Amino acid sequence: MYQQGDTVEVVRLLSVRKAYGKDRAQVLALDDVTAGFARGTFTAVMGPSGSGKSTLLHCAAGLDKPTSGTVTLGGTDLSVMREVELTKLRRDRIGFVFQAFNLLPALDVEQNVTLPLRLAGRRADPAFVRRVIEQVGLGKRRHHRPSELSGGQQQRVAIARALVTHPEVIFADEPTGALDTRSAQEVLSLLRDATNVSRQTIVMVTHDPVAASYADRVLFLADGRVVDELRQPNPDEVARRMTALVARTEQRSPEGPWLSELTR
Known part of the structure; x- marks a missing residue:
């Protein structure tokens, strides 16, 4: 597990490059990305369409293998693992x-919440399962099926399912994209509480400045590179930086002082 000072990074990407296709048809989705995600932190990943944010999440989660570079989870190098090992991890x-x-x-x-445990052949602790379900506000709906729940409630089930295995990290890909404003706020508050109370590490891809403001920091991607970072974000500042980043990307100018221009 990578440690810098007093910060333990649960997930670390080092010089990660991900290319699709070959020769002239090759598309570089990630270009020499180095980033770390510390234990008990909530990070949002943002960027224009095609910036590489979903590819970053997929590589960090072992869903896709980088073309070069390394990805480590708790000290385990995902880059050299076989698919059966990655599935278990x-x-x-x-x-x-x-x-x-x-x-x-x-x-x-x-x-639904205990399904990952059953698939892994692990015994569920009934008390812990009940506590997690109550934590997401569904204690009185434990025996309801998805069709009997609202969209926000179904996403809360998904969060409980992610929490029940005591994961080292939770990856969330646009978790509020299909929800109304109120439900989205409830889901984001649950993720925020998971970090504050349980020291859960969360990495969330989002396009929504309000969603990003629930995180401890925001990483901004463009053209497959991490080009900016914002700590203690607020929606207005996130939106301002995204607007500047989109405008810069549309100019198709890959060179230049990204950070100074975005934070000016």
Whole structure:
């Protein structure tokens, strides 16, 4: 596990490059990205369309292998692992929350939440499962099926499912993209509480400045590179930097003092 000073980084990408295709058809999705995600922190990843933010999440989570560079999770190098090993690692050590809730319609809340444990052959602690379900505000709906829940409630089930395995990190890809404003705020508050109370590490891809403001910091990507970082973000500042970044990207000028221009 990488440590710098008193900060322990649960996930670290070092000089990660990801290319798709070959020769003239090659697309460089990540270009020499180095980034770390410390234990008990909430990081939002933002950038214009095609900036590489989803690719960064996929490489960091072991869903895709980098063309070069290394990705480590808790000291384990994902870059050299076989697919069967990666599958087990993702199941046992990583939590996922996506825009699509990915719940099984035939299972009730409690069964959906404990599904990762059953797939791993692990015994669920009933008291802990109940506590997690209550934590996401669904204690009275434990035996409801997804069709009996609102979109926001279904996403809360997905968060409980991610938390129940005690993951080292939770990766969230546009977790509020399909929700109304109120439900989105409830989901983001749950993620924020998971960091504040349980020291959960969360990495979230989002396009929404308000969602990003719930994080401890925001990483901004453009053309496959990390070009800016904002700590203790607020929606207005996030929106301002994104506007400047989009304008810069549209000019198709890959060179220049990104950070100074964005933070001016």
